[in-house]
Amino acid sequence: MALSGSVSVVRQLLRxxxxxxxxxxxxxxxxxxxxxxxxxxxxxxxxLLSSDAFPAGVVYSIYAPDAAPPVGGYREAAAHLDRG
Numbered sequence: 001m002a003l004s005g006s007v008s009v010v011r012q013l014l015r016x017x018x019x020x021x022x023x024x025x026x027x028x029x030x031x032x033x034x035x036x037x038x039x040x041x042x043x044x045x046x047x048l049l050s051s052d053a054f055p056a057g058v059v060y061s062i063y064a065p066d067a068a069p070p071v072g073g074y075r076e077a078a079a080h081l082d083r084g
């Protein structure tokens with residue numbers, strides 16, 4: 001099933017663990033209002049399956065639920081960033 005533009009339905013499906021893959025188009029713009037895909041405090045572990053960037057800056061990422069997510073936080077992740 002493909003669903004576009006219904007944040008409330010996607011939230012319900014994620015909470016019920018009924019999502020096999022989550023395809024996101026992330027646009028390079030910050031909007032100060034609107035509905036969030038994830039509620040504050042909610043944790044849904046996801047694993048990145050693939051990611052592509054388009055010339056306009058849009059990033060297309062595909063995620064899947066992660067039953068055994070890695071542990072750690074920002075500091076551990078930041079240690080792996082390429083600062084070149």
